[in-house]
């Protein structure tokens with residue numbers, strides 16, 4: 084007997100109160116042990132169009148809906164008595180006649196009963212569902228054949244044909260996800276997804292697996308029920324699953340814009356690799372300590388069993404793992420020169436060498452991004468380095484003037500036993516590359532777009548040069564800390580092994596679409612890999628983001644406070660609210676706006692650079708003022724037009740990262756004159 088659970092079950096289970104959940108768990112475990120359902124008073128749901136629905140009694144009020152066919156038992160839904168029966172009455176579970184994937188189809192006639200015919204009422208979606216008197220139909224060019232090929236159920240063909248842009252999301256909620264996504268992608272790009280081949284077993288279809296998962300044993304069932312709100316723990320998009328399961332002969336990369344589940348893929352992949360080889364040691368690294376801690380927490384969702392694979396999966400920040408490896412190599416921790424030390428040594432060296440015409444900020448940036456990042460050791464190296472991303476054309480004379488300053492700083496730092504992160508990464512890379520035996524069997528790196536050259540070398544040296552040795556996930560559109568450089572040039576060639584995720588799970592369609600306007604539709608990295616961002620779709624919709632400009636910071640604070648207060652009264656928890664500003668110095672402006680609101684201390688207020696990897700139900704991006712975004716000091720330091728372009732681009736990306744942390748609500752505010760980016764953001 085195949086025992087399966089559907090995402091509709093975990094979602095409904097998640098909505099129940101604690102004691103009911105406990106009772107449901109016990110019943111589901113019983114059912115797994117004894118699929119005949121003895122003791123659960125199984126009986127057929129007779130007012131359903133589908134004769135295979137049965138209900139099981141959990142307690143006086145709660146009913147479990149299961150679907151029995153041949154030798155399969157699918158746990159489909161759970162709810163209070165009437166709700167559970169009503170759900171089953173409005174559903175059929177069947178293989179789609181064209182794609183062959185098992186679908187949970189909402190029966191069309193019943194939906195009409197739920198949303199009765201209205202003549203002209205915008206509060207209830209006017210039937211046909213998704214149609215809208217004010218907008219032209221979106222899919223008239225697609226005939227039944229085309230609609231069936233992407234998995235639109237027969238019941239819904241007529242509705243899709245008349246759906247307008249405004250009404251589409253009302254309709255999408257009734258469609259199987261693969262059909263809704265394919266239609267959204269078509270609306271954005273004019274391209275229709277190519278259907279997957281029809282498998283012999285309808286439950287094995289990739290689109291069926293995203294909503295229905297076979298459960299092999301009690302352990303898997305326990306895992307599936309332990310964290311029902313973490314849907315990703317059980318149900319993956321077919322494109323995510325493919326990247327989790329696939330074996331790559333060399334370094335591989337998953338790309339995709341914000342919220343497409345790159346981190347989720349990396350975590351699943353780490354667990355898959357650790358499970359497959361009981362001896363494998365796996366490293367799962369991310370940009371910062373908080374992000375590494377978040378990875379560790381998510382790992383427990385996939386592998387909650389004690390013992391098991393988790394102890395063999397090391398989660399660490401980039402710096403954290405480098406520090407550990409450094410200690411192993413040298414027996415001491417590295418003494419890292421902070422920026423303040425570097426700034427001071429650079430200023431001293433510049434004065435000693437009588438260097439004129441370069442700002443302190445430029446010297447630090449040139450040191451960090453060129454001299455130190457690439458480990459340059461001579462004027463010859465400096466004269467020929469490509470200065471990728473620092474496109475300014477420093478002539479040979481300027482470089483010759485600058486070099487003695489940098490050389491003096493190197494000497495001073497060495498004498499003081501200081502080192503830098505780039506030196507630590509570079510030194511370790513050189514040492515580890517020579518080792519035949521590696522510390523880890525698989526290295527997975529999240530937020531890889533912000534790896535510097537020395538860091539990339541380090542991770543490449545840490546990973547074995549075998550299949551599935553190195554896996555990187557990241558989004559070029561979110562690169563905010565590093566200048567671009569060629570990965571292939573450093574031996575990490577992911578061409579042919581790079582895949583882009585296109586379904587956004589985090590951010591509503593409205594917010595994502597607005598944020599996407601901040602970036603070009605196609606991003607190309609230095610190795611020529613293209614990231615096409617037009618066909619991205621979000622799986623849910625919500626209110627459009629708001630953009631507001633004010634005459635003073637006081638007026639801005641008042642409006643932000645009003646909006647946040649509104650969110651709180653809607654039931655959004657304070658910890659689900661984030662306020663971001665361009666710099667740390669502006670954080671007090673955000674704090675002042677929420678001062679005195681209930682739970683203000685639980686709200687995140689931070690500079691945008693710390694927003695990466697996080698997510699909130701509601702986000703405010705404040706202080707988007709002219710001079711702040713892009714940041715005047717950075718702009719003033721640009722050596723030429725090309726470098727200015729680069730600064731404008733990274734500043735845009737910072738805003739993109741901050742905005743895409745929002746799931747449902749987003750507000751952008753500034754004091755007039757506001758940041759020029761707000762206009763890009765607001766224009767449709």
Ligand SMILES: Nc1ncnc2c1ncn2[C@@H]1O[C@H](COP(=O)(O)OP(=O)(O)OP(=O)(O)O)[C@@H](O)[C@H]1O
Pocket residue numbers: 314315318319320323339340341342343344345346347348558561587588589695696697698743
């Ligand atoms: N298959 C899935 N089912 C349900 N939710 C998912 C799925 N995949 C991802 N998510 C959710 O989508 C959100 C974004 O996922 P994740 O953080 O992995 O995206 P990301 O691509 O790494 O984002 P970013 O680039 O912005 O850091 C998370 O809340 C995650 O739980």
